[in-house]
Amino acid sequence: MKLEDAIESxxxxxxxxxxxxxxxxxxxxRATHRRKLASRRKIRRLTGGAAIVxxxxxxxxxxLGTIFGAEKTRPAVLTGISFDEVSPxxxxxxxxxxxxxxxxxxxxxGSVVDTQIQTPTLVRLAQRRGRVHYDVKASAGRVxxxxxxxxxxxxLGTVFSVRLTTERMHVDVEQGQVEIEDSDRxxxxxxxxxxxxxxxxxxxxxxxxxxxxxxxASSGGPAPLEQGETGDREAEESPVPDEKDLPSVAALLxxxxxxxxxxxxxxxxxxxxxxxxxxxxxxxxxxxxxxxxRVERRRGKHAAAARAFRQTWKRAPSSALAxxxxxxxxxxxxxxxAQDRAIEAxxxxxxxxxxxxxxxxxxxxxx
Amino acid sequence: xxxxxxxxxAATDAALVARFTDGERAAFDELYDRHVRYVAGVAFRLxxxxxxxxxxxxxxxxxALETMDKLRKPESVRAWLVGIAVRRVRRRxxxxxxxxxxxxxxxxxxxxxxxxxxxxxxxxxxxxxQRLAPKxxxxxxxHHVEGxxxxxxxxxxxxxxxxxxxxxxxxxxxxxxxxDEA
Numbered sequence: 012m013k014l015e016d017a018i019e020s021x022x023x024x025x026x027x028x029x030x031x032x033x034x035x036x037x038x039x040x041r042a043t044h045r046r047k048l049a050s051r052r053k054i055r056r057l058t059g060g061a062a063i064v065x066x067x068x069x070x071x072x073x074x075l076g077t078i079f080g081a082e083k084t085r086p087a088v089l090t091g092i093s094f095d096e097v098s099p100x101x102x103x104x105x106x107x108x109x110x111x112x113x114x115x116x117x118x119x120x121g122s123v124v125d126t127q128i129q130t131p132t133l134v135r136l137a138q139r140r141g142r143v144h145y146d147v148k149a150s151a152g153r154v155x156x157x158x159x160x161x162x163x164x165x166x167l168g169t170v171f172s173v174r175l176t177t178e179r180m181h182v183d184v185e186q187g188q189v190e191i192e193d194s195d196r197x198x199x200x201x202x203x204x205x206x207x208x209x210x211x212x213x214x215x216x217x218x219x220x221x222x223x224x225x226x227x228a229s230s231g232g233p234a235p236l237e238q239g240e241t242g243d244r245e246a247e248e249s250p251v252p253d254e255k256d257l258p259s260v261a262a263l264l265x266x267x268x269x270x271x272x273x274x275x276x277x278x279x280x281x282x283x284x285x286x287x288x289x290x291x292x293x294x295x296x297x298x299x300x301x302x303x304x305r306v307e308r309r310r311g312k313h314a315a316a317a318r319a320f321r322q323t324w325k326r327a328p329s330s331a332l333a334x335x336x337x338x339x340x341x342x343x344x345x346x347x348x349a350q351d352r353a354i355e356a357x358x359x360x361x362x363x364x365x366x367x368x369x370x371x372x373x374x375x376x377x378x
Numbered sequence: 379x380x381x382x383x384x385x386x387x388a389a390t391d392a393a394l395v396a397r398f399t400d401g402e403r404a405a406f407d408e409l410y411d412r413h414v415r416y417v418a419g420v421a422f423r424l425x426x427x428x429x430x431x432x433x434x435x436x437x438x439x440x441x442a443l444e445t446m447d448k449l450r451k452p453e454s455v456r457a458w459l460v461g462i463a464v465r466r467v468r469r470r471x472x473x474x475x476x477x478x479x480x481x482x483x484x485x486x487x488x489x490x491x492x493x494x495x496x497x498x499x500x501x502x503x504x505x506x507x508q509r510l511a512p513k514x515x516x517x518x519x520x521h522h523v524e525g526x527x528x529x530x531x532x533x534x535x536x537x538x539x540x541x542x543x544x545x546x547x548x549x550x551x552x553x554x555x556x557x558d559e560a
Contacts (some may be wrong), residue, residue: 013499014503014557016499017500017502017503018503018523019500020498020499020500020520020524021500021503021504021505022423022523022524022525024422024423024500025419025422025426026419026422026431027428028415033411033414033415036414036435036436036439037410038408038433038438040410040439040440040443041437041443043436043440044440044443044444047444074487099380100394119401119402119403120401121401140403142401142403144403172403172404174404181404183404183407228496238487
């Protein structure tokens, strides 16, 4: 055996890796870090509490009055919140805002958030300045809205952050979905997606793909629409071009990414469908199916999204994507109004992943 | 006009570390995206398989998130990250070696015999490397397989240049013996 050849061969070995895996790992690191911070705060509170009790016993009655009557510092940047809900975190000068519904907002130093409304059905915050990371607890029937500049950011069981500067707003979604709306347009962001917008909004309207109203197919055409379907079957069933005439999978995926970034969602969907139908055996097809599901959801085509997510886990039942795809399928059927399919998919997810990442959102479907 | 998804402007590693220290969370995300695949590749080749790769990466970047504000050489973020990963890998390699010894002691888990012609040169090299103690294996792989210079390997391992040279020399001698046996 030539050692140089062996070294060369070994240096070319690489683990399987994709963008979704990369994003999931970062999400997991962030989630673990938050839990550790929360645990350290709890320990500090407990130790602090124990120290106070010991000191009180040591100094007697007038010591008790002094310690418990001491003025606590209220962070000037948070308004409308009682002291008990706010605590300093362990790092970076951050503060943590704990809301009544279990949601948490972590404020970077200098950030400003007002709580305007907190009821069982509505939480409304207004972010005035800086960067805030929101971890919103899923709660059926409760609306969670953050007003930022000219926008409303509306969420459901989601982890996302908003950074506000004097002129721009940046939104970064880690899990779930957020809907960003100004006076005349709406944008939906999914996991791993980011957007950068002018703080004051724009006079030019956002491009929104209007949902297609349900249309009955005529005989000889595509299969009749099922519950929750919209009239987008034709795009899914158009003829497949010859593989030799097609760009490579890598080129198609790049094309889809560029189209998606530019807001040309229909083009992105077309490129992804071409990958899925024309390169069936390529190992990237499950990732392409998953991406197609997200694109279709952004287009408002929830039934098509559900079908794409279903194809993802069917093609790669043991992959890292399978759990996410099953959850997204259930949520998409729900959004499409296909209640029976949504409940079936949600029930299967909960059986397969009783401790799954998405169990809170999926359980809301079957309740 | 469609909304555009944008990325932050490119910045040096040192600039990103400075921004992170100032409280900008996205700076860590960008450093992560920049280096995670490289770190994953190094860890994968050191471990020899994928089984513990995610755990190593999770621990590595969690440690990075918790201690990056104390990093003394922000321009060497990649070497620092690899160093964290290498220490995590070495713990696992040591544990594997202990369990392998215990299994062999009790006659369990004997390696499955395979025809020599079925092994690629990389497989043969990997088996020989597994017989080295982790403190000799990792610097040898970092230098010869990953192509890192000796000063960088010393920085990653957290030892002197002279120590690294000794360990790599010792690894070379032992590997030659193992490969000759094979």
